[in-house]
Amino acid sequence: MTLFHFFNCAILTFGPHAVYYSATPLSEYDTLGTSVKAAVVYLATALVKLVCLATFLQVSESEVFDPYQEALKAMIGFIDVAGLYYALAQLTHRNISQNHKFQAVGLGWAFADSVLHRLAPLWVGARGLEFTWDYVLQGLEANANLVFTISLAALGSLMWLRKNKPKSLIPIIYTCAVIIATMPSITSYLKRVMGWHFPKIVGFELVTSLVMAFISCQLFILCQRPSL
Amino acid sequence: MADEKKSKQRHRVMVLASMYPVVALMLILVACVELCDAATVVDVYRLIQYDISGVPFGSRFSSLNHHAASLSFQRGADLSRSVLILPLRELDIGFVQDYISQKQSLGGLLILLPQTFRPGNVGGGSQSSENDGFRNLLAQLEKLLVHGNIPFPVYFAFENEETDAMLADVKKNDALGQQATATTGGYKLVISVSEPRKIASPTITNIQGWLPGSRADGDSNQLPTIAVVASYDTFGAAPALSVGSDSNGSGVVSLLEVARLFSILYSNPKTRGRYNLLFALTSGGPYNYEGTQKWLKSLDQRMRESIDYAICLNSVGSWDNELLIHVSKPPDNAYIKQIFEGFSNVAEDLGFQVALKHKKINISNSRVAWEHEQFSRLRVTAATLSELSTPPELLENTGSLSDTRQLVNEDAIIKGVKLVAESLAKHIYGHQGKDIKIFADDSSLAVNPFYVRSWLDLLSQTPRVAPFLSKNDPLIMALKKELEEYTAEVSVQHESLDGSFTFYDSTKASLNIYQVASVTFDLLLLLVLGSYLIVLFSFLVITTRGLDDLISLFRRPPSRKVKMA
16 A cells, blocks of 8 residues: 555656656657756766765754855756756757757756655655655655756757847846746745745745746747747 | 568567566565654553463463554444554543453554653652542553453553544544544554563572671571561563552662661671571562562571561551551460560551551462461561551552552651661660660661662662563662672572463563555545646647647557558
């Protein structure tokens, strides 16, 4: 029975990635290689982030929100963005249209993130007899993360891969990218200063992810118009 | 085209083949599912399990893995797969009695005791009537459980916030008649211990201390001896909690204090009396004073014959005005008269009464109710000083769970010590009839209340059931060391408990309380997730490839058939 719960949470956490891959034209164009490369880049980025965090950050016992620590964490978070840039722009991919490239990269990135951050707690925690809602919420968070990552990849591809962009849209693109990149800091701020509990934070993340996805979609379509 | 297809197929077959060992490994990992740490872990203490001459008593099982149920269950519900949680505050003795006597099957029983019964809980000195009521209830429950043969595990635990919260939840759900439908409501209690095994050869340890008197002209062995004896082990419903403050912690403390006072007197050759003093801490008290019998038999015959009389101390901690001296020789015996007069004179001076009670020994009956009976069977004059008026039954008044520190009154012990010390001194120094107080307060020989209190506190936190005490148990070492300070020679005797009593181990365990969700919940969740993934899939297909593609996914098989035809 408890393995049942583990199975449920696992399909909630990792199912959407597989569904996304099979439902969209990504599977037709066989972009698995791109996703795998993106996952490897994510692993390297995570290692670099870890080393930086260990070197520069002080571990505080209490849950107090320290603005300097949080600013430092946000700056280290931008290493994420740098990694995504590397995966999008620098790696050579097979001839895939830009449309699919950012999707594949975002998917691989989000999948690696989920596996790294959520698989181990799930395996250890969800199999026990004790029931908590934590793992279901974690799965929902993974879904929100997927949407965030794909939006960020979309905006990233707009920023770095598309040369002709309407001037008026550039600041909006950059603002949205910054918002998405600093999501971890925003959630930790909410958790510590405002005292929100996990379910509320997950709800907020889901809503924000949908909003951001909608905005990035619109931006992408708007940017595509001149080339058509 | 065909070649490509074939190579693709081969590739797929190879991939699948390489997956097999991975799958096998996963299955192995899955098979060893470790139980996670539970949200709540509580210390629990098991009911004693023992046999008398092969007849089983107590709880016969130890491991537990069932859902929790409370007293508000629906009538006629099947509890054979549930653990019944009974707080002492709401206990109905009749209900438990019915359950045991009718041999109804139950998964297990968990009795929650108020925190005041926890050994070491010295606070709350005032005995409220509520606590008295609980004490009586607990004593009744213990008697019922100890003398019954219970085919399910029985555990005692102390109330705390977590158990209270769990019990409230369980009651709420039981009242609704449901087991575990939603996420909160079902609790699973798990105690995973191995099956209890017999304790191979339980040892009982007697500690004796010898304080020699001053020899006038001859051998000190020819001097008469007075013995002061107390048994220090206990027996109760939960061996890990049987601290027996009154029975017989009070006796042990009194003996130690008397030994201390007389060691001061005997340390100076001018005040050393013409009597030897023999102090003995015996074990095996609840089991017909087997330890005392073995100790007496091991004594040298000359030594035994030199014992003038022996005073046994048994439960002297919670009396007010009257102490009783129990004897087995008839009261008109000269020796008995002398002893009793000495004691009652001292008692009068100290402001309370002493009464004499005679109980004849029945040689054919193996039951030994008082410790002095073992002396009398070997023709040594002896008496037991006790607050109990009736001889206790087998395994009664032997330091049960309800016998905690709050039951004992230090002043009663101090009065008892004064009584014994003064009476012995009067006999030793020949001051009968004279109004002399040797151990007066504010003198260097005063009874030390702090000594009494510290030893009493120590004994009230140490469970002392003899089969579970090893030969070198810290308590035995401590008692030996203490006697070594006050007496000249200390010897420790290890014997094994006779065959008629058999004990089983596993007295303490950890209870894991898990909050579990039912299978229906998991199925529901699976349904929801499945539909979510299907909706997500269709949404993505529609938005990226168009609605036609989605429909075409479902129409493929018929189109193939059409092609073949």
